[in-house]
Amino acid sequence: xxxxxxxxxxxxxxxxxxxxxxxxxxxxxxxxxxxxxxxxxxxxxxxxxxxxxxxxxxxxxxxxxxxxxxxxxxxxxxxxxxxxxxxxxxxxxxxxxxxxxxxxxxxxxxxxxxxxxxxxxxxxxxxxxxxxxxxxxxxxxxxxxxxxxxxxxxxxxxxxxxxxxxxxxxxxxxxxxxxxxxxxxxxxxxxxxxxxxxxxxxxxxxxxxxxxxxxxxxxxxxxxxxxxxxxxxxxxxxxxxxxxxxxxxxxxxxxxxxxxxxxxxxxxxxxxxxxxxxxxxxxxxxxxxxxxxxxxxxxxxxxxxxxxxxxxxxxxxxxxxxxxxxxxxxxxxxxxxxxxxxxxxxxxxxxxxxxxxxxxxxxxxxxxxxxxxxxxxxxxxxxxxxxxxxxxxxxxxxxxxxxxxxxxxxxxxxxxxxxxxxxxxxxxxxxxxxxxxxxxxxxxxxxxxxxx
Amino acid sequence: xxxxxxxxxxxxxxxxxxxxxxxxxxxxxxxxxxxxxxxxxxxxxxxxxxxxxxxxxxxxxxxxxxxxxxxxxxxxxxxxxxxxxxxxxxxxxxxxxxxxxxxxxxxxxxxxxxxxxxxxxxxxxxxxxxxxxxxxxxxxxxxxxxxxxxxxxxxxxxxxxxxxxxxxxxxxxxxxxxxxxxxxxxxxxxxxxxxxxxxxxxxxxxxxxxxxxxxxxxxxxxxxxxxxxxxxxxxxxxxxxxxxxxxxxxxxxxxxxxxxxxxxxxxxxxxxxxxxxxxxxxxxxxxxxxxxxxxxxxxxxxxxxxxxxxxxxxxxxxxxxxxxxxxxxxxxxxxxxxxxxxxxxxxxxxxxxxxxxxxxxxxxxxxxxxxxxxxxxxxxxxxxxxxxxxxxxxxxxxxxxxxxxxxxxxxxxxxxxxxxxxxxxxxxxxxxxxxxxxxxxxxxxxxxxxxx
Numbered sequence: 001x002x003x004x005x006x007x008x009x010x011x012x013x014x015x016x017x018x019x020x021x022x023x024x025x026x027x028x029x030x031x032x033x034x035x036x037x038x039x040x041x042x043x044x045x046x047x048x049x050x051x052x053x054x055x056x057x058x059x060x061x062x063x064x065x066x067x068x069x070x071x072x073x074x075x076x077x078x079x080x081x082x083x084x085x086x087x088x089x090x091x092x093x094x095x096x097x098x099x100x101x102x103x104x105x106x107x108x109x110x111x112x113x114x115x116x117x118x119x120x121x122x123x124x125x126x127x128x129x130x131x132x133x134x135x136x137x138x139x140x141x142x143x144x145x146x147x148x149x150x151x152x153x154x155x156x157x158x159x160x161x162x163x164x165x166x167x168x169x170x171x172x173x174x175x176x177x178x179x180x181x182x183x184x185x186x187x188x189x190x191x192x193x194x195x196x197x198x199x200x201x202x203x204x205x206x207x208x209x210x211x212x213x214x215x216x217x218x219x220x221x222x223x224x225x226x227x228x229x230x231x232x233x234x235x236x237x238x239x240x241x242x243x244x245x246x247x248x249x250x251x252x253x254x255x256x257x258x259x260x261x262x263x264x265x266x267x268x269x270x271x272x273x274x275x276x277x278x279x280x281x282x283x284x285x286x287x288x289x290x291x292x293x294x295x296x297x298x299x300x301x302x303x304x305x306x307x308x309x310x311x312x313x314x315x316x317x318x319x320x321x322x323x324x325x326x327x328x329x330x331x332x333x334x335x336x337x338x339x340x341x342x343x344x345x346x347x348x349x350x351x352x353x354x355x356x357x358x359x360x361x362x363x364x365x366x367x368x369x370x371x372x373x374x375x376x377x378x379x380x381x382x383x384x385x386x387x388x389x390x391x392x393x394x395x396x397x398x399x400x401x402x403x404x405x406x407x408x409x410x411x412x413x414x415x416x417x418x419x420x421x422x423x424x425x426x427x428x429x430x431x432x433x434x435x436x437x438x439x440x441x442x443x444x445x446x447x448x449x450x451x452x
Numbered sequence: 453x454x455x456x457x458x459x460x461x462x463x464x465x466x467x468x469x470x471x472x473x474x475x476x477x478x479x480x481x482x483x484x485x486x487x488x489x490x491x492x493x494x495x496x497x498x499x500x501x502x503x504x505x506x507x508x509x510x511x512x513x514x515x516x517x518x519x520x521x522x523x524x525x526x527x528x529x530x531x532x533x534x535x536x537x538x539x540x541x542x543x544x545x546x547x548x549x550x551x552x553x554x555x556x557x558x559x560x561x562x563x564x565x566x567x568x569x570x571x572x573x574x575x576x577x578x579x580x581x582x583x584x585x586x587x588x589x590x591x592x593x594x595x596x597x598x599x600x601x602x603x604x605x606x607x608x609x610x611x612x613x614x615x616x617x618x619x620x621x622x623x624x625x626x627x628x629x630x631x632x633x634x635x636x637x638x639x640x641x642x643x644x645x646x647x648x649x650x651x652x653x654x655x656x657x658x659x660x661x662x663x664x665x666x667x668x669x670x671x672x673x674x675x676x677x678x679x680x681x682x683x684x685x686x687x688x689x690x691x692x693x694x695x696x697x698x699x700x701x702x703x704x705x706x707x708x709x710x711x712x713x714x715x716x717x718x719x720x721x722x723x724x725x726x727x728x729x730x731x732x733x734x735x736x737x738x739x740x741x742x743x744x745x746x747x748x749x750x751x752x753x754x755x756x757x758x759x760x761x762x763x764x765x766x767x768x769x770x771x772x773x774x775x776x777x778x779x780x781x782x783x784x785x786x787x788x789x790x791x792x793x794x795x796x797x798x799x800x801x802x803x804x805x806x807x808x809x810x811x812x813x814x815x816x817x818x819x820x821x822x823x824x825x826x827x828x829x830x831x832x833x834x835x836x837x838x839x840x841x842x843x844x845x846x847x848x849x850x851x852x853x854x855x856x857x858x859x860x861x862x863x864x865x866x867x868x869x870x871x872x873x874x875x876x877x878x879x880x881x882x883x884x885x886x887x888x889x890x891x892x893x894x895x896x897x898x899x900x901x902x903x904x
Binding site for chain 1: 480481482484485605608609619636640641643644655657658659671674675676677678679680697698700701702704705708709711712713715716717718721724725726730731733734737738740741742744745746748749751752753755756762763766768769770771772773774776777778780781782784785787788789790792793796798799803806807810813814817818821822825826829833849875876879880883887
């Protein structure tokens with residue numbers, strides 16, 4: 001939804017070259033709101049409006065534009081002033097934006113940047129997607145441990161404009177090894193003793209994350225210790241940057257979407273649904289559909305193997321979809337309950353016996369309930385199957401809950417990602433099991449009835 | 453995993469009544485780490501250790517205990533000292549903990565609390581689960597707009613111990629109406645002009661959330677505006693509390709788990725998997741399994757309806773599981789891509805045509821690929837079906853992608869939660885469609901072949 005409320009006024013100001021009003025428009029509201037009101041403008045118009053904002057505000061408003069508009073502006077506007085903007089953007093954001101641009105344009109823009117910014121961009125670009133390094137920013141206040149509280153406060157005021165968060169001050173030695181952290185809260189509390197050194201104030205027992213760690217590790221630590229930001233270090237404990245709370249929220253949302261995609265057997269997308277090309281989407285879905293299809297062929301072979309029984313019991317085919325979907329659904333439920341609980345650490349491998357016992361109990365309750373319904377259904381549709389369908393349902397639901405719960409645990413035990421044990425895989429395994437159980441129950445119960 | 457590293461030393465210190473070492477143990481590390489090292493102690497032992505910490509540290513360490521241990525301590529230890537602890541806990545955390553206790557115990561503890569704390573707890577308890585009010589805290593710094601920068605800094609130092617975040621100062625009038633916000637960053641930057649009033653510094657255009665809004669609204673605003681905390685107001689814009697960044701991360705994770713549960717047709721749990729009683733879990737799963745089973749009966753009726761065809765084509769039953777699972781899997785993929793994108797606003801109802809066109813294209817690509825595989829499979833298993841199986845697969849995958857994409861959009865259009873259109877429902881609908889398509893393709897192609 002594009003907010004068009006101020007578009008006519010903005011266009012009029014542009015036509016009139018009304019610098020005063022344009023400047024005021026840029027500065028009056030929260031930059032996120034200003035960006036919303038500008039979303040309907042063309043790239044040329046938006047850039048023209050931004051020229052009337054101070055550099056700080058310009059950068060902030062620009063950061064709140066949609067990625068499409070950001071890319072459009074960088075592609076079409078004057079290279080030199082675009083480079084000036086990029087130099088001021090947050091270190092992590094600009095890497096993300098540059099990734100969307102043409103390689104030639106990136107090369108051209110990089111040449112126009114100050115050496116330090118250029119190096120910083122190239123370094124951040126080098127960290128693989130999904131690592132802590134790929135989401136960190138290098139705009140962070142690092143202070144010497146010998147600074148006094150007064151000096152630190154002054155340094156803070158000086159740096160406040162340039163760094164992403166002023167709520168933690170990281171204390172480093174002369175070769176940038178991370179020594180400790182002082183929160184602004186501690187600094188403010190210590191204002192009564194202005195000569196205290198940071199060395200005396202700082203906490204040395206603090207959470208850090210290695211630059212090559214999974215970004216999920218950073219989320220876990222920030223969530224566990226209720227942090228605003230977490231420092232990122234290399235293997236020598238040298239400080240490289242921080243990951244701030246806003247990026248943590250983005251990572252949590254991103255990972256949740258990835259897990260959802262995996263659970264339905266889609267390789268996670270790097271872009272939003274609407275921005276992913278159809279050919280990419282087809283590949284990310286097709287791979288799994290094909291694997292599942294080939295696995296699913298087992299059901300056809302199994303049914304062919306049981307051809308005799310199929311011919312003997314003409315009603316057998318009627319209940320196949322119902323039975324295998326009941327098994328698949330209960331298996332999906334179990335897997336969906338277990339997998340996120342394993343990710344958040346609520347369930348550990350050592351809990352496997354508890355999980356199995358619980359799923360066994362639930363399999364009996366749920367399978368029993370469906371068996372009762374199955375009894376009624378069989379009585380209506382095929383009275384010959386009045387005992388076979390309920391017995392099968394009980395066993396199939398039970399194998400569904402057990403497979404859904406134990407397969408992710410097994411994957412974890414083998415060191416694989418339990419989220420790979422997606423719902424369609426559980427369902428596919430239970431499909432084959434379901435058919436085998438169904439036919440064998442039919443044969444067994446029939447011989448009992450004939451025997452009796 | 454319980455960390456047992458320090459357990460022997462801790463127990464020795466307790467036996468020796470070694471107050472100095474116990475006190476040092478409590479204060480030396482980050483409270484989260486201290487809590488980890490104590491996880492193996494009994495409730496009695498842990499409480500005894502905590503007695504050696506200052507009240508501030510005691511509260512912090514206690515907050516990092518597992519919920520089970522917290523409940524155990526509150527239930528078993530001396531009521532008066534437990535009440536003292538509760539009075540100091542964060543306003544939102546203690547409401548959560550009290551919820552886990554027996555009603556009689558809560559009543560007894562409430563009586564021991566200072567009036568103000570008791571009132572605060574009762575007020576917070578009144579907000580329904582899932583609202584902004586239910587996750588907010590009332591420990592927040594509210595300042596008068598006439599305060600100067602110097603006064604505000606002093607007030608900040610004074611309040612720093614008691615409030616949850618000192619990074620925003622909320623400016624209110626005499627009847628607690630929220631007027632604006634000043635960040636600590638702004639305050640620090642303004643230290644050069646100590647006589648500036650907060651009124652002149654404060655931002656008045658700020659994001660707020662209504663106390664009865666969905667907690668997800670708070671998350672969206674915090675994520676959109678990159679905030680550390682968001683103020684919670686009533687309908688008169690009177691400030692009631694704030695939701696801080698750490699609670700926002702918890703809400704994001706909680707909502708992701710809820711969505712995952714819904715997607716597999718499980719009513720979201722209020723507790724973790726292992727702590728939810730089996731009977732509750734069975735109910736939350738059973739309701740949906742029964743509904744899906746009753747819907748699934750349609751497949752049995754459909755197959756009964758097509759009995760003639762089933763008898764005529766003896767190979768028909770062989771491919772039923774394969775065909776319906778292919779349709780279900782492609783439908784699940786579409787629903788899983790569309791639903792989270794609708795939640796985050798990437799896809800709006802107005803985008804329906806774009807979505808349909810994309811899913812149509814993908815249905816053709818994916819259905820086409822499976823059709824090729826189906827051709828090979830039919831040639832191997834039942835050469836009579838060599839054209840029927842591929843044609844069916846193409847059509848079934850196509851209806852899978854279209855149902856998976858359009859049903860959530862339809863639900864949204866009707867004002868229902870698109871997440872309710874869970875994967876098993878999509879699969880169930882596609883199951884029935886798949887059977888109808890399969891049999892009709894078989895009949896149609898056979899008559900063409902016979903006709904030709």
